[in-house]
Amino acid sequence: MKTIMIVEDEPAISRVLAAYIKKAGYDCVVISRGDEAIKQFGVIQPSLILLDVMLPGADGWEVLREVRRRNTCPVIMLTAKGDIGDRLMGLNNGADDYIAKPFEPEEVVARIHAVLRRPSQAFATDDQKHYGSLRIDFKSRSVYLNGATLSFTPKDLALLLFLAEHPNQLFSREQLIERVWGIDYDGSDRAVDHAIKRLRQALLHLPPEEGEIRTLRGTGYQFYANPST
Helix, strand or coil: CCEEEEECCCHHHHHHHHHHHHHCCCEEEEECCHHHHHHHHHHHCCCEEEEECCCCCCCHHHHHHHHHHHCCCCEEEEECCCCHHHHHHHHHCCCCEEEECCCCHHHHHHHHHHHHHCCCCCCCCCCEEEECCEEEECCCCEEEECCEECCCCHHHHHHHHHHHHCCCCCECHHHHHHHHHCCCCCCCCHHHHHHHHHHHHHCCCCCCCCCEEEEECCCEEEEECCCCC
């Protein structure tokens, strides 16, 4: 049974969420402090985290950063702040979805279903590809540049793996949203632009003749390269 970890300091909210989540067939663990969530994350090993932003001990952003430092566990942010700046901050820092309070518990359960249905890998591929000094291991989902391991948020990594698996092919924002973020994603397609910007920064020291992410204005993006294997 999949375990959902609720990190929420308002007992009334966490009780209602736990009841609906258990009714939907998931196991459920409730934690009321951010620092405790960081300690228990590795022990519980949840399938998904519902994470409030305003928490005692450590706020939701700190918890999210620590989760992303360790692995790619899906995270849905819960917050009373509903403006686009907070939404983008969550998504750009590796959150998989974002729900502003007040919300209906049924919606939260639906979002959990949607996130857990998303493919953990957006590709089927040979184990490895080399683009000059860039090596991508698709089986372990690892990326190396000049022998050093590169770190990415889960969505940034999925995007890079997808583009690298289809070198020199052009994809529109809409195609990338569907293939990487999933058909249930209902956020802005600007998330693709932000992810591309971060990938370019991470690949800054990859010579363009070995590989680069190119923009065809008004059309989309491609990973332009000639793989050596």
